Amino acid sequence: MPESKQDFFRRYMNAIAGKDFETLEAMIHPDYVGEYPQSGELFRGFQAFRFQLEQYPGGLPADRFEDSSTKVLGDEERWAISPGYTVLPLSGPERFTTVSRAPYPDGSRWWVVSILTMKDDKIWHAETYWAPEFEPPEWRKGIVEIIPRD
Amino acid sequence: MADDPREFFVRLIEAMNSHDLDAAELMIHPDFVGDSYQSGERSRGREGFRAQLRDYPGAAESPISLDDAQMYGDDLRWAVTPGYTVVPLRSGNDYTVVFRSRYPDGSWWRVVLLIELRDNMLYRMEPYFAPELPAPLAESIASFPHG
Numbered sequence: 647m648p649e650s651k652q653d654f655f656r657r658y659m660n661a662i663a664g665k666d667f668e669t670l671e672a673m674i675h676p677d678y679v680g681e682y683p684q685s686g687e688l689f690r691g692f693q694a695f696r697f698q699l700e701q702y703p704g705g706l707p708a709d710r711f712e713d714s715s716t717k718v719l720g721d722e723e724r725w726a727i728s729p730g731y732t733v734l735p736l737s738g739p740e741r742f743t744t745v746s747r748a749p750y751p752d753g754s755r756w757w758v759v760s761i762l763t764m765k766d767d768k769i770w771h772a773e774t775y776w777a778p779e780f781e782p783p784e785w786r787k788g789i790v791e792i793i794p795r796d
Numbered sequence: 797m798a799d800d801p802r803e804f805f806v807r808l809i810e811a812m813n814s815h816d817l818d819a820a821e822l823m824i825h826p827d828f829v830g831d832s833y834q835s836g837e838r839s840r841g842r843e844g845f846r847a848q849l850r851d852y853p854g855a856a857e858s859p860i861s862l863d864d865a866q867m868y869g870d871d872l873r874w875a876v877t878p879g880y881t882v883v884p885l886r887s888g889n890d891y892t893v894v895f896r897s898r899y900p901d902g903s904w905w906r907v908v909l910l911i912e913l914r915d916n917m918l919y920r921m922e923p924y925f926a927p928e929l930p931a932p933l934a935e936s937i938a939s940f941p942h943g
Contacts, residue, residue, distance in 0.1 A: 684926050684927065684933055685930060685931040685933035686931060687931045687932065703934055703938055715833075719890060719892070720869070720890070743892045745922075757833055757834055759924050761868060775906055775908050775926040776926055776937055777925055777926045778937075779834050780834055780835050781835065782836065785853060786851070789839070790837040790844065792836055792838070793831060793838050794836075
């Protein structure tokens with residue numbers, strides 16, 4: 647039974663939180679490329695990935711990722727049923743989107759959205775966005791509901 | 797035949813950019829729910845969607861740019877059997893859309909939409925708004941003003 651994307655991502659986040667670089671190196675493709683389109687930064691290879699984690703100012707927010715807010719979208723598309731009712735693995739790179747919520751040392755909370763592409767069962771490409779939490783604007787009061795949150 | 801999701805998305809954005817509320821509303825499912833977790837807001841139905849478009853301050857000055865827009869999800873709808881036959885999969889309905897948008901104050905943001913289509917209409921939407929910031933991003937995030 648192959649590891650689900652949910653389990654893979656949880657293992658990945660736990661390895662980041664625990665700074666388990668041995669596990670992480672096994673999960674990162676040798677041709678890994680990480681992109682932060684917000685700032686235009688691009689990282690290549692595991693050493694750049696590791697450097698990022700080790701040098702993160704104020705400590706890595708992943709240390710405090712909230713598991714209950716984490717979700718993985720796209721997992722269900724890994725397998726398909728053919729017209730003959732045969733279960734088929736999909737071909738080519740697999741892509742899925744992850745969403746997590748991470749508190750920062752200053753008390754702010756950010757939503758982290760990653761579009762991950764796999765190759766050879768490893769993370770080959772990661773495009774990550776950080777979205778800050780904010781208060782609902784005045785102009786939308788009365789036309790939206792408020793979702794309870796911490 | 798279902799609309800091509802990319803064409804659907806382009807039509808929706810064009811309707812929003814031109815502030816054509818009637819055209820946009822027709823593309824929204826009657827049971828639409830939009831959850832904005834950054835602000836903890838939930839919008840329901842066509843009227844909820846329309847009201848946000850109608851009341852958005854400076855909408856005319858902040859068009860969505862489709863130049864760099866990307867849509868992920870529908871490229872996974874084909875499989876190759878062990879006999880090397882290409883098999884169409886059950887049509888997927890979940891997509892991740894990424895585009896760039898300029899706010900009325902002139903700042904640029906990356907917008908990530910997690911969307912679900914149903915009956916050729918927008919059924920679920922979860923938007924995330926990420927400000928463009930100077931590199932290194934980690935330091936910019938640490939000093940980002942909250943208000």
